[in-house]
Amino acid sequence: xxxxxxxxxxxxxxxxxxxxxxxxxxxxxxxxxxxxxxxxxxxxxxxxxxxxxxxxxxxxxxxxxxxxxxxxxxxxxxxxxxxxxxxxxxxxxxxxxxxxxxxxxxxxxxxxxxxxxxxxxxxxxxxxxxxxxxxxxxxxxxxxxxxxxxxxxxxxxxxxxxxxxxxxxxxxxxxxxxxxxxxxxxxxxxxxxxxxxxxxxxxxxxxxxxxxxxxxxxxxxxxxxxxxxxxxxxxxxxxxxxxxxxxxxxxxxxxxxxxxxxxxxxxxxxxxxxxxxxxxxxxxxxxxxxxxxxxxxxxxxxxxxxxxxxxxxxxxxxxxxxxxxxxxxxxxxxxxxxxxxxxxxxxxxxxxxxxxxxxxxxxxxxxxxxxxxxxxxxxxxxxxxxxxxxxxxxxxxxxxxxxxxxxxxxxxxxxxxxxxxxxxxxxxxxxxxxxxxxxxxxxxxxxxxxxxxxxxxxxxxxxxxxxxxxxxxxxxxxxxxxxxxxxxxxxxxxxxxxxxxxxxxxxxxxxxxxxxxxxxxxxxxxxxxxxxxxxxxxxxxxxxxxxxxxxxxxxxxxxxxxxxxxxxxxxxxxxxxxxxxxxxxxxxxxxxxxxxxxxxxxxxxxxxxxxxxxxxxxxxxxxxxxxxxxxxxxxxxxxxxxxxxxxxxxxxxxxxxxxxxxxxxxxxxxxxxxxxxxxxxxxxxxxxxxxxxxxxxxxxxxxxxxxxxxxxxxxxxxxxxx
Numbered sequence: 001x002x003x004x005x006x007x008x009x010x011x012x013x014x015x016x017x018x019x020x021x022x023x024x025x026x027x028x029x030x031x032x033x034x035x036x037x038x039x040x041x042x043x044x045x046x047x048x049x050x051x052x053x054x055x056x057x058x059x060x061x062x063x064x065x066x067x068x069x070x071x072x073x074x075x076x077x078x079x080x081x082x083x084x085x086x087x088x089x090x091x092x093x094x095x096x097x098x099x100x101x102x103x104x105x106x107x108x109x110x111x112x113x114x115x116x117x118x119x120x121x122x123x124x125x126x127x128x129x130x131x132x133x134x135x136x137x138x139x140x141x142x143x144x145x146x147x148x149x150x151x152x153x154x155x156x157x158x159x160x161x162x163x164x165x166x167x168x169x170x171x172x173x174x175x176x177x178x179x180x181x182x183x184x185x186x187x188x189x190x191x192x193x194x195x196x197x198x199x200x201x202x203x204x205x206x207x208x209x210x211x212x213x214x215x216x217x218x219x220x221x222x223x224x225x226x227x228x229x230x231x232x233x234x235x236x237x238x239x240x241x242x243x244x245x246x247x248x249x250x251x252x253x254x255x256x257x258x259x260x261x262x263x264x265x266x267x268x269x270x271x272x273x274x275x276x277x278x279x280x281x282x283x284x285x286x287x288x289x290x291x292x293x294x295x296x297x298x299x300x301x302x303x304x305x306x307x308x309x310x311x312x313x314x315x316x317x318x319x320x321x322x323x324x325x326x327x328x329x330x331x332x333x334x335x336x337x338x339x340x341x342x343x344x345x346x347x348x349x350x351x352x353x354x355x356x357x358x359x360x361x362x363x364x365x366x367x368x369x370x371x372x373x374x375x376x377x378x379x380x381x382x383x384x385x386x387x388x389x390x391x392x393x394x395x396x397x398x399x400x401x402x403x404x405x406x407x408x409x410x411x412x413x414x415x416x417x418x419x420x421x422x423x424x425x426x427x428x429x430x431x432x433x434x435x436x437x438x439x440x441x442x443x444x445x446x447x448x449x450x451x452x453x454x455x456x457x458x459x460x461x462x463x464x465x466x467x468x469x470x471x472x473x474x475x476x477x478x479x480x481x482x483x484x485x486x487x488x489x490x491x492x493x494x495x496x497x498x499x500x501x502x503x504x505x506x507x508x509x510x511x512x513x514x515x516x517x518x519x520x521x522x523x524x525x526x527x528x529x530x531x532x533x534x535x536x537x538x539x540x541x542x543x544x545x546x547x548x549x550x551x552x553x554x555x556x557x558x559x560x561x562x563x564x565x566x567x568x569x570x571x572x573x574x575x576x577x578x579x580x581x582x583x584x585x586x587x588x589x590x591x592x593x594x595x596x597x598x599x600x601x602x603x604x605x606x607x608x609x610x611x612x613x614x615x616x617x618x619x620x621x622x623x624x625x626x627x628x629x630x631x632x633x634x635x636x637x638x639x640x641x642x643x644x645x646x647x648x649x650x651x652x653x654x655x656x657x658x659x660x661x662x663x664x665x666x667x668x669x670x671x672x673x674x675x676x677x678x679x680x681x682x683x684x685x686x687x688x689x690x691x692x693x694x695x696x697x698x699x700x701x702x703x704x705x706x707x708x709x710x711x712x713x714x715x716x717x718x719x720x721x722x
Contacts, residue, residue, distance in 0.1 A: 031143025044135035100182035197506025264325025346458020387411030442470030588612035625652035
């Protein structure tokens with residue numbers, strides 16, 4: 001039977017379009033769609049359990065995004081030739097979609113839910129991650145899963161001053177903005193991207209532009225849902241409630257939480273006091289009450305958290321006091337230090353309040369570049385950053401299970417914040433590692449700051465230093481407070497997490513997650529302006545620690561010299577089976593990397609010994625040395641033969657040529673030793689190739705004064721015959 005297919009087309013207004021189709025593939029899923037743009041096709045499916053697992057009080061949502069190598073007509077790399085764990089790029093796309101979807105599910109919906117997106121066909125002119133959010137929402141739209149507020153995501157770029165929706169990879173290379181925006185019809189939910197020092201006003205303009213395009217995509221999803229019959233949303237068992245229990249909990253704890261929230265205590269002390277209040281409230285309920293109501297323990301815990309959250313938020317809104325006593329615009333105390341680790345190429349500690357990051361910089365050759373091998377992208381990164389968040393940073397003991405999605409996301413944000421401030425002519429591959437040693441609010445922004453300090457400490461000539469700050473928001477719908485440099489609790493209990501990084505001249509990266517519907521643009525504008533003030537304050541603290549990059553790399557750090565040689569000399573430098581380059585590296589203690597670019601050999605020489613680097617340079621000069629006809633060169637006698645002397649160019653050791661006995665002097669010479677001896681140094685003239693022997697020819701005598709010729713007697717003139 002031929003399936004009935006429903007389709008909607010979204011016109012992007014510039015000759016391109018996006019098609020959403022349902023009814024053909026994966027029909028046993030609760031919802032499935034195929035999203036197509038050009039030759040790029042994504043299949044998205046959504047499945048949700050009919051009931052929640054007992055004791056689950058959160059939404060167990062899994063968003064998975066995978067790119068199939070077959071989509072680009074390629075084989076997976078590696079031994080098994082099969083797609084394995086997701087790449088960092090795929091993880092980042094999962095996070096982009098998850099961060100928009102998760103807050104928009106009903107608060108009391110706790111059924112296991114999976115949204116799976118896969119790239120089935122790739123188009124070089126289409127970046128598939130920009131379509132993943134649309135695909136995820138569309139498959140939910142055609143299902144009965146209770147997801148009432150449809151969303152979409154778009155990428156926005158700016159090419160030659162003009163904003164573009166979902167630019168191609170080629171356009172993005174010319175763009176000074178690369179932002180992903182996720183939104184519902186009435187509210188922006190998520191922003192993430194990098195920029196080349198744009199202003200706050202330009203960022204708002206780009207977000208508004210993207211939101212208008214998203215509204216069009218949501219309308220298309222609504223039409224598709226109507227076309228398939230507007231499936232009735234499934235019924236589900238929501239959270240249990242008991243107003244009497246809530247009233248008892250609030251009466252017993254609200255004032256106490258309110259009092260602790262305005263004490264300006266430290267994180268650990270505050271946590272202990274909150275825990276004491278919690279235990280006091282639990283003790284108010286007898287064993288008999290628990291026996292009568294099996295859900296009582298769950299309800300009490302839920303209402304304790306609700307009361308604490310309300311009290312803390314009201315202290316901020318009513319008194320303008322934050323948990324640690326700061327004003328809304330105040331930044332926590334900062335101290336920083338560079339050159340902390342003696343063996344690292346560059347290192348720095350950045351501490352802001354109870355958040356601390358230790359960053360290290362390692363310098364290497366192009367061989368250490370991070371290779372990207374995906375169906376949708378191939379290439380390499382010469383600058384990359386890794387972020388680690390161990391459990392001890394929050395005083396916890398947890399199992400270590402590899403790099404988390406959060407670590408990948410935070411590291412990517414910090415990398416994007418810094419990468420455009422690395423000079424294009426920097427010869428090094430640079431790896432930054434950020435170890436978060438303490439965390440109480442925005443360790444990713446601490447990573448940006450410690451990364452800046454470590455780069456300058458390493459002698460990397462950054463174009464400008466970069467700092468970062470995390471902003472929060474608390475609002476009751478009417479009153480609101482924008483919080484600079486948020487604490488972990490303020491992130492958890494608040495309505496927004498807005499991270500902004502930049503130089504003194506503009507924004508370089510951002511990440512925003514909104515937890516409420518309908519964030520007003522005026523609030524966003526205030527948050528950006530407040531963030532700018534905080535960013536500049538932090539930047540001043542960084543430059544107090546180190547005002548500018550060190551002029552040179554450290555003694556233990558490798559120096560790198562890059563030289564270009566003609567392509568036809570690459571083989572001579574490598575030698576048979578790599579013999580020449582291997583012996584040279586061993587003898588000089590250097591690392592030598594050769595890349596062929598535009599039929600030229602680009603040679604990178606990395607080493608800590610200047611003498612070793614000089615030796616390599618001399619060897620390269622020797623190999624590529626090519627004397628010019630008619631020019632004079634200094635040579636040294638290295639071997640004596642019966643018919644001449646073998647000489648070596650002093651500027652190119654190892655480059656030898658025969659000086660024939662006939663070219664030693666103008667006078668007749670029987671033996672070379674009559675004129676020169678071993679070790680003699682003198683000048684010769686290069687004559688090119690001998691037309692008879694086809695060998696190189698040099699002459700000493702050509703540079704000596706030529707003796708006058710003897711006049712020959714003319715016998716005929718002396719003895720004239722009549």
